[in-house]
Amino acid sequence: MIMKLFFQYICSQPLVSVDMKFGLLLFSLLFSSLAYGQETIRGMVCDETDSAGVMGVVVDCTADSVLVARVVTDGKGKFAVTADGRKTTLIKFTHVGYAPYFLSLPVQKKQDIDLGVIYLKPADTALGEVTVVANANRIDRTLVIPSKQDVRVSEDFYGLLLTMNLRNMKVDVLNKKVTVGGKRPLWKINGIPKDESEIATVRPQNVERIEYSDLPSAREADRGYGGVVNIILKKQDNGVMIAANAMTAFTTGYVNGGVQALYHKDKNDFYVTYSTSYRGYRKWTKDENSLFISPVDTIVRNATGVESRFGYISQNINLGFMRAIDARTAFSITLRNPLYYQHNIPKSILQNGVNRETNSSYRGYTPAVDVFFGKTFSNNDRLELNVVGTYSLKGKSLYTTTDVLNGQNTGTYTMPADTKRRSLIWEAFYSHNFGQMRLMVGVQNTMGKSTNTYYNPSVSRDELSENNTYAYTQLSGALGKLQYSLGTGLKYNNMDNGQRREYWRNQSQLTLSYSPSKNLFLRYYGVYYPTMPSLFALTSVVQRIDDLQLLTGNPTLRSTQNFYNSMLVSYSRNKFNSDLQVTYRYADRPIFMHIDYDNGQQLFVQRYINGIYGSQLNLNYSASLKEIFGFMNVSGECGYSYFRSKAETLAHTLGNFYWSMTVQLYYKQFTLSAYMMQPRKVLDNEIISRDEKVSRITLAWKKQNLTLTAAVFNPFTPQGSNYIDQSLSKYNPGKSKVAIHDNGNMFTLGFSWNFSFGNKGNSSRRSLNNTDSGNSILRANP
Template identity: 25%
Template sequence: MKKISILMAGCLLSSICYAQQIRISGKVLEANTKQAAIAANVVLQTNDSTFVNGAATDSKGLFRIDKVTEGNYKLIISAIGFEKNIIDLQGLSQSVDVGTVELEEASQQLGEVTVSATNVVSKFDRKLVFPNKQQVNASNNGVDLLRNLMLPRLNVNPLDGGVSLNDGSSVQLCINGRKVGKEEIQALIPSDILRIEYLEDPGLRYGNAGAVVNYIVRRYELGGSVSISAQQSPYVMWGNYNVSGKMNYKKSEFGVWYGAYPHKFENAWRTNEETFVKEDGTSLHRMEEGIPDATSEYGQWGGISYNLQEANNYMLNASVGFWNENKPRVGFHSQLYTREYPELATERLDFAHNRNSRPWFDIYFQKELKNKQFLALNVVGTYIGSHNRQSYQEILDDEFVADYFSGVQGDKYSIIAEGIYEKTFKKSRFSSGIKHTQAYSDNEYSGTLNYNTQMKQADTYAYAQYSGKWKKMNYMLGAGVTRSWYQQIGLEDYETYQFNPRFSLSYTFNEEFYARMNGSLNSNEPSLSQLSAVDQLIDSLQIRRGNPDLKPYNNYRLKLTLGYNKKKVQINWYTSYRNAPDVIMEQTYRENGKFIRS
C-alpha cells in the first residue's frame, strides 16, 4: 500500500510571442446545405445586452470582430428567415475561432445546442469546447486544462497525465488532427489552445478508441514561448517535471520538450489470498502478509519536432523522440503460509529490476484538396528495448524452498503506415483509409529456464464510412476488414480475416434533448506475450505459459446515450451492452505437481 501525499504544484510560464489582438471569427452556413453562405449579422454584446461590436458575413459566410477586450460576452448570429444562434463566451481572454455555425430555417428547430456555463457548442458528431480565462489560468499544461474542463465520461489522471473513459476505454489524443501521445499534450501551453474538439463517438478512422480529444492550437507567425511546470511531494520522493519550448517563423514551427519523474515509496506492501484445488479435490488456502519495504521507479521522455503549415491548404509535421523507464527495485517482501499448515511460514522475496526504452519517429502530412476533399498520410517507426531481471525466493528455516532467477532481453521493431481520404458532400461525408502494421520481436529468456523466441506479425486494416444528416437524424454506417498474420519462428504461422461493421444513429428532439445509439463489432488480437510459447516461473507452485494457438475474437458492443442541455445544466445518461463469446481468458490446470496458468 502506498502513502497518500499532498502534492505541491507550480508553473513558471514565459512567452515572447508576438500575439495578435483578441479576435472572434467564424463562418455562417445554411444548415440544410452546409455549403450555402448566409448574409448574416453578427453582434457581440455583454451579458447585460450592452452592444460592444458587430460585423456582417461576406460572400463566403466569413466574419471577424477585432479589438475585443477580455471579458464575458454573448455572440448573437441572426439572419432573416433563420433562427437566431447565441454562443456564450464567458471569460474570453484570447482569440477564438467558433468554427462553422449552421443556421436553421425559422420553421425548424435549432441544430446546435449551446451550454453557456462551459462554453460548449454541441454538434451532431462532436462537442466544441472553448476554455474560459479561469480554466486557462488554473492550468499548467494541456492535460491540466482538460481536467479543469470536466468533460462528461472523461477521466484525467493528474499524476501521470493519463486520459481514459470511465468504462476503461482508451482515448485518442490529437493536436490539430494529428495523433499524439500524452507527452506532447503535457508540453502544450494552455493559453495557446483555442478550443478542444471532443468526439464521444469517433468513426472507424480511430480504430477501437472510445473517444477522441483534439486540441486546436494557435499558430504564431513570429516569436516563441517556453513553459516549465513541476510537481513535488514534500513527504516522499515523488515528482513530475516538464519543460517545453516553441519557436515560430512564418509557416514554420520548431518545438522541443522534455519531462522526467522520480517515484520512490519507502513503505509499500502487498496482501494476497489464493486458493489452489488439487486433482484429488483437496485445497490449499495460501495467505500472503506484506512487510513494508521500498520500491522506486524513474522515467524520462523528450523529443523535437518541425511543423510546416499553411492554413486551409496543407500541414507537414516531423518529430523524433524517446521514452525511457527504469525501475531498479520493484516487488514485494512478505510472509507466506497456508491455512492448512500455518507453522510452515516462509519468507518471500519477489523483486525485479526493469529497464525499458522506446525511441520513435513520426511523419505526418495532410492536404486539403479541391472539391472539399482531404488526404492524410502518416508513418510511425518504433523500437522497444526491454531488459528485465527478476529474483524470486522462498526461505524456510534459513533454507531455500524456492530460488528462481530470470532475465528477459527483448527487442521489438515496428513500423506503421496509414493513409486517410475524406470527401464532403452537401449533406454527407465519405471517408476511407488503410493502415498497415509490421512488427518483429526477438526475446531471449535466461536464468533458471532458457528460451529464445522470434516472432513476426503483420496487421492490415482497411475501412470505408459514410455519414450524413436527414432532417433531425444524424447517421453513420461503416465497415472495416482486418487481416492478421503471425508467425513464431519454428512453429506454424496463422492468417485470419475479421469483418468490423459499425453504425451510429442520433436524433435531436429539440434544442435541449437528444438521443444516440451506436453499435460495433470489433476483432481483438492476442498479444505477443500471450502467444509466446515459453514457461515463466511465478513461484514454488505456479508457472505462466503462453499459448501460440490463440486466435482473434469478436467483441460485440451496443451503447445508448441520452443527453439534456439547458443553460448551466448538462445531464448525460449512458448504458452499454457488450458480448465477447470467444474472449481470451486465463485457464489453470495441473501438470507435474505445478499449477499452469495459460
C-alpha cells in the first residue's frame, strides 16, 4: 500500500521527467518484490521432556540447498530469523545432546510466521560413555543415555543400573531392590508411574535414556521417595510385545521372575504384567546374646540358633489401559493386585536348655484402582489429576512363641491379629512455564481407615483413621549458569484412634547448582521436613511377646523435625565420572522402638518413644572408568559415616568406613562381572545395625532378544548372608546375628527374552504415582 501511494504521488508530479518516472517505477517494483519475499519466522524451542526452553539451539534456514540465514536461540529458547518467502524454506534445529529437527515451509504469502513451540527430543543414539549430555545436569534431574557397552555388559535392567553407577543409588541384584538415598525411588516408564515389580521386565537394549533425580521435589517429598527414576523406552510397535525373565537357584528356594504382555494400537495401550519373588530358605539361624536389666535383677538370655525355615512369596498382577486422546492429552486406568504371604519358623536353644520355636506368618491382599488424566495446554501449561482407591481384604497376622523343656511345654505366647484397610487418595497438579522459570503447584490428599482385631489376651478392636493433606508449590529457574529451585508445602495431618490428633507442619527445600565448565558440576541441597508417627506406633493395644516382654504403641508420640543438607562436586571427562559428596542429617525428637522395665507388671516393655536427637555426617566418593583397553569397566565407591544419638540420658556415637567395587570384562557376546561390597554400620538411636556383605560373579551371554546368565552369589562368604544388630539399651543391651546359610555359594541360572512385531507408535505419558503405604497393625519381628 505504501509503495502504491508512493508511485501514484510520483506520477502525479508534473516536474518529474518521463525517464525519472520510469526509473522510479522500476525501483518501486524491485523494492516491492523484495519486501514481499522477505518473511520473519519466529518461535520457541523447548525440551520435549519438561517443556523448558533450550538455549543455544542453532537454527539454519536453507533455500535451494543454500544456507540463507542462521541464528541461535536466546536464554528462553526463543528465536527470530528472516528468510525468503518466495522459496520453499527448510529449517533445521540442532543442539548437542538432542536429535536434529527439520521443518519445511512452503512459499508464503504472509511476511511473518509464528511457528509456536518446537519440541526437541534428547538424542537416542548411544554415546561412547555413560555421561550426561549437554544441558542434562539440570536442577531437577540428570539425563543419562546408556552406551552400547553399558547395554552389552548388563544381564538385566538391575545390572544396567548397577553399571551406570547413578548418584546415591544402591542396587541389590540378589533381591531385585533399588534404593536412592536409603529410600525407595518413584519409578516411571515413559513418564507413567510403575511399581518396582513392573520394571523387572525392562530390557537394557530397549532403554533410550533414563531421567534420574536423587533429590525428590516438593511434589514427591511427602510420599517418602528418595528420588525419581523415569525410564524412557524406544518407541513401541503397533502390535504385540511379550517379555519374560526368570532367575532361579537349584540348591535352595530362590526364584525371581516376571512376564509382560502389551498390545499397542495407534493411540491405545492394553497391558498385563505379572511378577513374583519367592524365597524358601531352610538354613536360617538367629543367634542372640542379651541382658535384661531390671532394678532388682539381671537376666542373661543367650540363644543359639537352629537351622530353620524362612520364606515368602510376593506376587503382583496388573491390568492396564492407556489412551493418548491427542498429542497433549492422556488417560489411563490400572487395576493393581498385590498378594503377599510370609511364613517363618525360627528355632533356638536358650542357655537354660529351653527349646524355643516361633511361628510367624502374615498374608495380605490389597487391590487398587488407579485413574489418571493429564493435559498439556497450548501455552505448555500442564494439568494432571489422579485418583486411587484401595481396599485391603482381611490380612491375617500370627505370631506364636512356644518354649519346651525336657518335652514339657513351659509357656506359649501368641499374638494373632486381623487387619482391614481402605483408602482414597487423590492429587491435582499444575505447572506453568514463563521464561526460564517453571512454577509447580499441587494438592495431595490421603484418607484412610484401618480396623485391627487382636485376639490375645482378649478380643479387642483398634480403629485408626487418617486424613493427610499436603499443599505445595515449587519455583525453578536459571540465572546464567546458576540454576535454582525453591519449594515449600503445608502439611495437615489428622489421626484418630479414639484420641484425635492434629498436626500442622511446613516442609521446605532449596536447591542450587552451578556448572563452571562442561566437566564440572556443583550442587547444594537443603531440606526441612516433618515425620509423623505411624498409625501402628500410636496404638494403645498391649501384646505379650514371650516370658519377659510386652509390646505396645504410644498414643502420646510427637512428630519428628528433620534437617538435611548436602554438597556435591561432580567431575566428568571422556570416559571418567566421579562424585564427591558431603551430607549432614539431623533429627529432633526421632521416633524409635525403646525398651524399659514396668515395675507394676514386672516385665520389660517394648514401646515407641521420642528420643532427644539423632545425627549423621557422611563423606562419600564414587568414580567409574569405562572401556579400559576396549574390554573392561571399573566402578566403585568409598565413604565414612559418623553417627550421634541421644535417647533419655544416654548418648551414643559410631564411626565406620564402607566401600564397594564392580569390575566388568566383555568380549563379543560374553560378559564376566564381579561385585563386592563392605556395608556400613548404622546407628539408629539405640540400635547399631549392619546389612549383609555381598559378593557376586556373573557370566552373561547375549544374542538379539535373548540373554542367558549364570551367577554365584557370596562365593567369598560361605556362611551366606549375615545381618548383625547391637542394642545399646540401658535395660536390654546385647547382640544378635541373623544368617541365611542358603545364600552362601548360591549358584543361579537365569534368562530374559522379548518378542515384538508391528509398526512404530507412541505411548501416552503420565507422571503421578499415588499409592497407599499406610501400615496400621502392630507386629513383632522374629
